[in-house]
Amino acid sequence: MTSEYDSQIAVRQTAPDTYAATLGEGWVVGGAVNGGYLLSVLGNAIRTRLSEEGDRWPHPFAVSAFYVSASAPGEAEVRTTVKRVGGSLSTVAAEIYQGDQLRMTALATFGDLGVIPDDVATVAEEPAMAPPEQCFGRDDAPAEMPPLFSRFDMRFPPDQVGWALGQPSDRPEIGAWFRLPDREPDPLSLLLVADALPPVTLAMGRFGWAPTLELSVHVREVPAPGWLKVRHVSRNMAGGMFEEDCEIWDSRGRLVAQARQLARQPRPGASVV
């Protein structure tokens, strides 16, 4: 059976290099369709397009997306342009349109994570987190959550939910366990995971949507089945914006993806640009 995620990121070719998609109602947060879900739809179109060239580039290695206007649920078109087909890596530009409105423009390099060398000299340390069964999930939320949070299982450690209890943190950090209810993680779905958590500004008690201007994701390894551990940290909050770095660790304790975004700090009624 097809998982919810796979059915919702499905694309259908409508012309050479062009794919139709339907952005699901369930992925809305903060008045727009979630950026990680959009990136998954776009990544799926790129993967589909590259499969016409051969089977050597099934996985995203690096994706950078610029969000130029807020997407709404409904019909969308993904237009792709292959920039270079290489021996191990291929690079594609892709854009999501709704009608004549550009929602998102992106570049991506795809390759095969199954054939990379197996050296690991990572110095980052896996964050400590209470086990999922001791964490708080959406069933524990005191108020109604945005539709997005019904799409996956996200569990917040007890020492990181002060923001929900009127005791916000003074550190721009937020961490959670993540899994899709009906599907194991793979490289493509990490594009969703990279922008699934609430922004670090929420941990600091600043409620509201933090519109992403740019999001870059590096997928470094095929994730193992099971829970993912996700941690977002900001180092630079200034000038009305903040950068947010995301690390995704798999159940073997491997750092399988890193992402960085530049976002606007939340303010009521903020628009993307």
Added chain:
Amino acid sequence: MTSEYDSQIAVRQTAPDTYAATLGEGWVVGGAVNGGYLLSVLGNAIRTRLSEEGDRWPHPFAVSAFYVSASAPGEAEVRTTVKRVGGSLSTVAAEIYQGDQLRMTALATFGDLGVIPDDVATVAEEPAMAPPEQCFGRDDAPAEMPPLFSRFDMRFPPDQVGWALGQPSDRPEIGAWFRLPDREPDPLSLLLVADALPPVTLAMGRFGWAPTLELSVHVREVPAPGWLKVRHVSRNMAGGMFEEDCEIWDSRGRLVAQARQLARQPRPGASVV
């Protein structure tokens, strides 16, 4: 008088949306033209293109570049496509070609750093570094340096030059002071600074070029005149690649830019793809 950097990143319009540039011999390192210099040429073309639309977007806010083949000194063409002109931010796609070879494809959002709010809640701490006059520069180098390193003044703290003395570090970190000899920093030149230092792999005693696959730069503030403090750190070396995070601090102690790249680990004779 025009600085060397400004004269070397000059672009000349040859057709609508198209600009000619000459990539200087002096910016070569590891067998190819330096990525930060290329990004400056591309950024200059984008700035020039956007100036046709008005004066509201003089500075790069976020730039993401994918390096698809190694550039050589000589003639190059920058092709731009305006994706969206917005009230405060505008987004442009740009590519560098040499002949029919695509060297680099990029997306960028430009705006005006002069009109952003002045809030600063940065939690990153400025790295400690011995003052420039106590550091080692190119005049102290025991061997001939690549041409690139004659383009600017870069000073390595005494506690960070073990790699040059046969005593490499076990940490993927490298830091240095940086300035152009004949020009103060501005937002555009930070695109150069973001990819000017040797890779962190050098600090670990692994000599050789580390070809960049993707480089994202966020420019967050107009830098003050004077020396810049630059620090590169990697957290994730695995699968033949590594990510490198760059922070650029100005003489007032403000974190003015952050960059992240995904690069291949050095191996003799490595190609970009």
